[in-house]
Amino acid sequence: MIAQQIINAVSLGGVYALLALGLAIVFSIVGLINFAHGELMTLSGYALLAALVFGLPFPAAVLVAVSCGALAAVAMERVAFRPMRGASVTSLLLTSFAVSSLLKVVFQNGISARPQAVAMPDWMTGAFSFGDFTIGVGPSISIVVSALALIALELFLRRSVTGTAMRAAAEDFNVVRLMGIPASRIIATAFLLSGLLAGLAAMLWVAQRASVDPLMGFTPVLKAFIAAVVGGLGSLPGAVAGGFLLGIIEVLLQATLPAAVAPYRDAIVLSGVIAVLLVRPQGLIPAVRVQRS
Amino acid sequence: MPKLYRLHRAALYAAVFGTAVAVVSTVSAEEIVIGAATAQTGGLAPYDQPALAGLRMALDELNAKGGLGGKYTAKLIIKDTRSDTAQTATVAQELIDAGAKIMITPCDADPSISAGQLTQPLGIPTLTLCGSAPVLTAAVGDVMFGTYPADNVQATAVADFAIAEGKKKVYLLTSPDSTYTANLPEYFGTVFEKKGGAIAGRGTYTMGQPDFSAEITNIKNLAEQPDLIMTAAYEPDFPAFIQQLRGAGVTIPVYGADAIGTPTIKGLGKLVDGVVYTAAGYAEPGSKLEAFDAAFTKYAGHAPESTYEVNGYEIGLILDHAVKTAGSDDPKAIRDAIAGIKDFEGIAGKITYAGTDRMPLRPVALMRYEGGESKHIQTMIPAAADVPAP
Known part of the structure; x- marks a missing residue:
């Protein structure tokens, strides 16, 4: 039972880590907490549904959906955030809320207020058994995909020129520009990566929830924000650590709290977050240079 | 300004x-x-x-x-x-x-x-x-x-049916976030116990909760396995719960009430095979x-x-x-x-x-999903004496 709950925790933590990382990448470069990140997930979810309705095989549909998330993120930057470049943190934050609300209304009125069922392939609801120990295919995929995505991102940031430039930009954007690297390219890449991560997270999210609805982005972006803050805003390793920590605490509480206290689970989780921040105000793994604008 | x-x-x-x-x-x-x-x-x-x-x-x-x-x-x-x-x-x-x-x-x-x-x-x-x-x-x-x-009438109809089917032990999944999700399974439990059934366990969830895995692991590890899970969860929580439940290899039947009688739930296809729910009526020819x-x-x-x-x-x-x-x-x-x-x-x-x-006093239709279709089981007005007080 304990082993089972550990797998549950790692699986949920992995999804939170992907989400938090998506927020952190953009924040580290432009100082924007993109609250419309959840709507990128929703968009990917609808893209998956549409691709399946049009008869694409499942792997192709997933590919289409993830690319849609990535492209939508780049488009979002171009349309909504580029005109706001250099604006205050508050203005950027409000812009992202506006984009988020706008997209939610578009989904509700343009598609349907009702959640749409996404029938996952049968093998997704299967489970492996080892004696009396079973592990579902869904959680296994979650863990593998999260791990692969984290490794791939790490390689990109360490080994490629653009990746190196992005890490440098997170520390001092002006110096990177003086080196002759165009700001727009760095920022667009940051959004592209965050959209990719949102798309991947959306696939894992939808696989576990079997439906897409206009408001589905709200909870994940909130969790991602909490994870990113606990981990250290703007720090990529911090976002991953924060995501796993949040997932583990949530599963642990859900598994162990007596029924009478269970409704206070979220309150207890958030109290834990406050406790962490009291001890480490910059988060678990603080960013190299704290962003101020 | x-x-x-x-x-x-x-x-x-x-x-x-x-x-x-x-x-x-x-x-x-x-x-x-x-x-x-x-x-x-x-x-x-x-x-x-x-x-x-x-x-x-x-x-x-x-x-x-x-x-x-x-x-x-x-x-x-x-x-x-x-x-x-x-x-x-x-x-x-x-x-x-x-x-x-x-x-x-x-x-x-x-x-x-x-x-x-x-x-x-x-x-x-x-x-x-x-x-x-x-x-x-x-x-x-x-x-x-x-x-x-009403919820207590619907719950009584489902409980009567579960007893008639020979179900003995139920697990109640509730959410304190709304009156509907909190009370309907409890009404079911009251009737079910009164008519000889037993409550094998209780669990709660938060509406909009992403992950049910911990809850499901708890169900799997109950000493006494229930032969029925009763919940008033609806979309998007119900699809998430049943997807993760079946994904964890649990095959216990899940019963609910009127809020899962929707195209979304029906669209889940094989995933919801055997799920019993209620409606205000059934269109017989x-x-x-x-x-x-x-x-x-x-x-x-x-x-x-x-x-x-x-x-x-x-x-x-x-x-x-x-x-x-x-x-x-x-x-x-x-x-x-x-x-x-x-x-x-x-x-x-x-x-x-x-x-x-x-x-209102009015009939309740019991329905079941089978192979992506809604099938009518029966329409009934539960006996007033059986319906638990609000």
Whole structure:
């Protein structure tokens, strides 16, 4: 039972880590907490549904959906955030809320207020058994995909020129520009990566929830924000650590709290977050240079 | 900036008062304003909108025949509550100011109660579209009416069926986040225990919770395995729960109630095979409900998604009957007329308010998903003595 709950925790933590990382990448470069990140997930979810309705095989549909998330993120930057470049943190934050609300209304009125069922392939609801120990295919995929995505991102940031430039930009954007690297390219890449991560997270999210609805982005972006803050805003390793920590605490509480206290689970989780921040105000793994604008 | 702000505010006031005046001035003696404070956006919209479509159809038909009671043209004013309890009170007040003599409220207890707080002192009869929590009428007072089979009645019907099937042990999954999700499984548990069943365990979830894995692991590790899981979870929580439950290799049947009788749940296909739920009626060949479904399809351009449409339509019929009985458009007289309704021939079955606490006595249809289709099991009115107190 304990082993089972550990797998549950790692699986949920992995999804939170992907989400938090998506927020952190953009924040580290432009100082924007993109609250419309959840709507990128929703968009990917609808893209998956549409691709399946049009008869694409499942792997192709997933590919289409993830690319849609990535492209939508780049488009979002171009349309909504580029005109706001250099604006205050508050203005950027409000812009992202506006984009988020706008997209939610578009989904509700343009598609349907009702959640749409996404029938996952049968093998997704299967489970492996080892004696009396079973592990579902869904959680296994979650863990593998999260791990692969984290490794791939790490390689990109360490080994490629653009990746190196992005890490440098997170520390001092002006110096990177003086080196002759165009700001727009760095920022667009940051959004592209965050959209990719949102798309991947959306696939894992939808696989576990079997439906897409206009408001589905709200909870994940909130969790991602909490994870990113606990981990250290703007720090990529911090976002991953924060995501796993949040997932583990949530599963642990859900598994162990007596029924009478269970409704206070979220309150207890958030109290834990406050406790962490009291001890480490910059988060678990603080960013190299704290962003101020 | 401040000056501009004042200008804006002035313009806003002008607009608001202008509209109010315009609305009031268009209410003629032969009109009766029905205010609909319902969700067009947010989590309740998928429930409110079908019900409202049914009501609209009824009012259109009645108006073509001279109006409610053959005399008063029904004027429906619809305002969006955004599925928010506080916003429901705001728009209810706006509707009252616009002259509403009848109020229609969302498919949930909490916003209906918030609107009821405003209509109760004025004596305006208030009907919830498909809010089914039996506590909601007592929480407001004598103007508040339910229209859909109440949660305790639905739960009794499902429990009777589970006992008849030979089920012995149930696991109750509740969420304290709404009256519906918190109480309906407990009503089931009460009846189930009274009739010889046992409760093997209880679990809770938060609405919108992403992950049910810990809860499911707890179910798998119960010393006594239940032969049934009862929940009032609905979309998007219900699909998530059952996807993760089946994904973890648990095959225990899951039963629910009316809120999972939707195209979304049906669209889950094989995943929901064997899931039992309830409806306000079943369209048997040759029944009035079958004729309604055909007429609705013609009216709306698509088939009804559930029995919320017919329930909304029946609200129109109830209002027509009440205005006829009252012989006037006086809200208090209309309220008394609704409260006195006995064996009224609706579309899905007979409806009775007389002798109840304003939650109607009406049949419950038990349904089951099989191979992506909804199959009718039986239609029943549970014995009043079996139904647990709210």
